[in-house]
Amino acid sequence: MDRNLTHRNRKRALKALHFIALFLTMAIICIPGLWIVLNSFRPTVEIMAKPPVWTPSFTLDHYRAMFGGTGEGGVPVFSYFRNSLIVSVVSTLIAILIGMSGGYAFARYRFKGKAGYFVGLMLFRAVPGVALSLPLFIVFAKVGIIDTHFGLILVYVAMNVPFTIWLTDGFFRQIPKELHEAAEIDGCTRWQAFWRVEFPVARSGVASAAIFAFLTSWNEFALASQLTRSVGSKTMPVGLLDFTAEFTINWGGMCALAVLMIVPALVLTFIVQKHLIAGLTFGGVKG
Amino acid sequence: MTEVTLSNVVKYYGKHRAVHGINLAINDGEFVVLVGPSGCGKSTTLRMIAGLEDISDGEVTIAGRVVNDLPPRERNISMVFQNYALYPHMTVRENLGFSLVIAKADEAAIAKAVDEAAEILGLNELMDRKPAELSGGQRQRVAMGRAIVRHPDVFLFDEPLSNLDAKLRTQMRVEIKKLHQRVGNTIIYVTHDQVEAMTLADRIVLMQDGHIVQVGTPLELFNKPNNTFVATFIGSPPMNLVDGKVVGAETIELYGGLSVPVPAAARGLISDGQHVKFGFRADNLMPVGHSVQEEGEKADLELKVTLTEPLGTETVLFTEIAGNEVQAKMLNPRPVRPGEVLKFQLMLDKCHVFDAASAEAIRG
Numbered sequence: 251m252d253r254n255l256t257h258r259n260r261k262r263a264l265k266a267l268h269f270i271a272l273f274l275t276m277a278i279i280c281i282p283g284l285w286i287v288l289n290s291f292r293p294t295v296e297i298m299a300k301p302p303v304w305t306p307s308f309t310l311d312h313y314r315a316m317f318g319g320t321g322e323g324g325v326p327v328f329s330y331f332r333n334s335l336i337v338s339v340v341s342t343l344i345a346i347l348i349g350m351s352g353g354y355a356f357a358r359y360r361f362k363g364k365a366g367y368f369v370g371l372m373l374f375r376a377v378p379g380v381a382l383s384l385p386l387f388i389v390f391a392k393v394g395i396i397d398t399h400f401g402l403i404l405v406y407v408a409m410n411v412p413f414t415i416w417l418t419d420g421f422f423r424q425i426p427k428e429l430h431e432a433a434e435i436d437g438c439t440r441w442q443a444f445w446r447v448e449f450p451v452a453r454s455g456v457a458s459a460a461i462f463a464f465l466t467s468w469n470e471f472a473l474a475s476q477l478t479r480s481v482g483s484k485t486m487p488v489g490l491l492d493f494t495a496e497f498t499i500n501w502g503g504m505c506a507l508a509v510l511m512i513v514p515a516l517v518l519t520f521i522v523q524k525h526l527i528a529g530l531t532f533g534g535v536k537g
Numbered sequence: 538m539t540e541v542t543l544s545n546v547v548k549y550y551g552k553h554r555a556v557h558g559i560n561l562a563i564n565d566g567e568f569v570v571l572v573g574p575s576g577c578g579k580s581t582t583l584r585m586i587a588g589l590e591d592i593s594d595g596e597v598t599i600a601g602r603v604v605n606d607l608p609p610r611e612r613n614i615s616m617v618f619q620n621y622a623l624y625p626h627m628t629v630r631e632n633l634g635f636s637l638v639i640a641k642a643d644e645a646a647i648a649k650a651v652d653e654a655a656e657i658l659g660l661n662e663l664m665d666r667k668p669a670e671l672s673g674g675q676r677q678r679v680a681m682g683r684a685i686v687r688h689p690d691v692f693l694f695d696e697p698l699s700n701l702d703a704k705l706r707t708q709m710r711v712e713i714k715k716l717h718q719r720v721g722n723t724i725i726y727v728t729h730d731q732v733e734a735m736t737l738a739d740r741i742v743l744m745q746d747g748h749i750v751q752v753g754t755p756l757e758l759f760n761k762p763n764n765t766f767v768a769t770f771i772g773s774p775p776m777n778l779v780d781g782k783v784v785g786a787e788t789i790e791l792y793g794g795l796s797v798p799v800p801a802a803a804r805g806l807i808s809d810g811q812h813v814k815f816g817f818r819a820d821n822l823m824p825v826g827h828s829v830q831e832e833g834e835k836a837d838l839e840l841k842v843t844l845t846e847p848l849g850t851e852t853v854l855f856t857e858i859a860g861n862e863v864q865a866k867m868l869n870p871r872p873v874r875p876g877e878v879l880k881f882q883l884m885l886d887k888c889h890v891f892d893a894a895s896a897e898a899i900r901g
Contacts, residue, residue, distance in 0.1 A: 426620060426622065428618045428619075428620055428622035429622050429624065431587075431589050431609070431616075431618070431622065432616065432618060432622040432623075432624075432683075433624070433635075434588075434589075434608065434609045434610055435587060435588075435589075435609045435610065435614060435615065435616045436610075436635050436636035436639060436683070436687070437610045437636050437639040437640050437687075438610060438639055439608070439610070442639065446635075446639075447624055447626075450626045451624075451625055451626055
């Protein structure tokens with residue numbers, strides 16, 4: 251009887267601890283984001299107040315100012331948004347096309363130096379992007395693609411391809427090779443077998459690779475801040491710097507722009523997460 | 538007419554030779570089973586016929602056409618895989634119709650062919666399900682349905698029943714045989730299970746280490762095995778083999794002192810002093826009073842039973858002859874205690890003699 255009781259109590263205690271740990275972790279992850287959102291709706295005085303004001307007031311001043319004229323703290327939000335969108339979407343598409351082909355090749359074919367290539371690609375990931383910023387700057391400046399969408403897209407494709415290869419390789423590896431063999435016997439060419447059978451089966455993997463690639467490009471700051479200068483090519487993270495002046499930082503405005511930056515990423519993740527969670531619809535083969 | 542022929546077909550994997558120049562002619566409408574232990578090259582051979590593996594050397598023809606370098610889609614074959622390989626993102630209906638969609642058949646024709654296949658295999662209830670929602674036996678049937686929809690020249694089966702439990706396997710075996718009787722196509726079937734081979738095949742091709750060891754009807758392989766490998770692979774329980782030596786022209790002395798007369802089939806083909814393996818099936822060694830009454834030469838033996846396996850209509854008795862474990866069969870069984878000594882009769886006419894060195898059968 252007593253033993254049962256102690257065990258039951260221990261189980262309860264563990265469960266409680268589990269919840270507390272989860273809560274703390276989520277708090278650490280979520281509170282900064284929440285703080286940004288809250289700050290974007292607060293007057294500057296309140297943001298800077300010490301001790302902090304716990305009952306927030308609500309104002310849209312920062313958003314109004316941001317979309318307003320240049321002289322009144324406005325920034326070219328639409329241009330930045332457009333730049334970010336173009337660069338992220340195009341670089342993601344290219345990275346997925348190249349990365350998926352590469353992942354498929356690594357998963358399906360045997361070729362000389364395969365392991366070496368793969369390790370090489372992963373090593374490439376290990377190089378911190380910032381370390382490349384100066385060489386990239388010089389090369390891009392000489393070639394004349396500094397401060398262009400094209401230059402930034404090129405950089406992001408290079409950053410995302412290795413990771414995409416690695417991720418899609420794993421997904422294609424999980425698809426038994428009998429599926430494309432069956433498709434080929436059913437009359438498909440190798441190309442048809444891929445697009446009609448293997449690609450649809452791996453689409454959740456491709457979707458997650460795309461999300462990662464998109465978010466990487468969308469959020470990237472270090473390289474973009476070096477390689478873009480003008481309104482015509484600056485992306486949103488770089489645009490955040492517009493709110494820092496020599497002696498002051500417009501925290502409210504920065505937070506407002508940050509919110510605009512977070513929203514599309516969140517929406518996209520929500521749309522695609524269904525695919526991610528739906529997971530692999532295996533069952534076509536004995537599993 | 539769909540004959541399939543293989544002439545001197547060789548498969549190399551790098552430097553390793555997996556299939557050593559196989560010759561085989563399969564007749565139209567024949568059900569041929571390639572059987573052998575794992576790694577014997579049977580699946581590789583099937584995959585070469587399917588076009589999923591390159592043929593290193595030799596020639597494969599289907600319906601009189603050399604297909605060596607044709608891709609699978611141009612060979613007009615269907616294949617059922619061990620793991621079914623159903624398309625997981627398609628419903629049963631789409632799985633069945635896929636080959637016709639690829640072939641750009643018109644919708645009415647596709648619907649008709651799919652319904653026909655569904656009817657044959659009893660899939661009507663399942664048409665809108667995805668493979669993940671099907672049981673193993675149902676998936677197996679869908680895979681077969683997908684194969685018959687295209688009316689291929691040849692059906693290829695690659696161990697299609699290995700993933701099913703024992704009971705379902707027996708059921709599906711019957712369904713495959715029925716299917717063959719119904720559609721009458723040429724079937725090439727790979728398995729490692731000799732029971733499947735015996736029950737399904739018109740002709741069995743027994744393979745070992747990339748060679749064909751023997752080709753024949755199930756009964757030919759059962760009754761006239763070419764060597765000890767065939768003798769022990771085909772039939773359950775496997776054929777008993779006892780080491781011995783020929784003494785004179787009429788007697789084989791089994792090591793351990795027991796002597797048996799030379800079976801009629803081998804008489805005159807063996808020489809004094811030759812080392813042999815003496816083979817007989819459990820069905821031909823039965824306790825007196827529990828055997829089939831058959832004419833023919835018999836030898837009487839007294840043996841001690843070490844273990845029994847009751848199967849209902851018969852009991853398999855384990856005993857020893859000359860230090861070799863030997864299995865016997867008891868019909869109308871009564872309980873037997875281990876250690877009991879029984880009188881057995883050995884049907885000499887049904888016994889086999891193999892050369893000890895070459896393992897080849899000695900037979901007139």
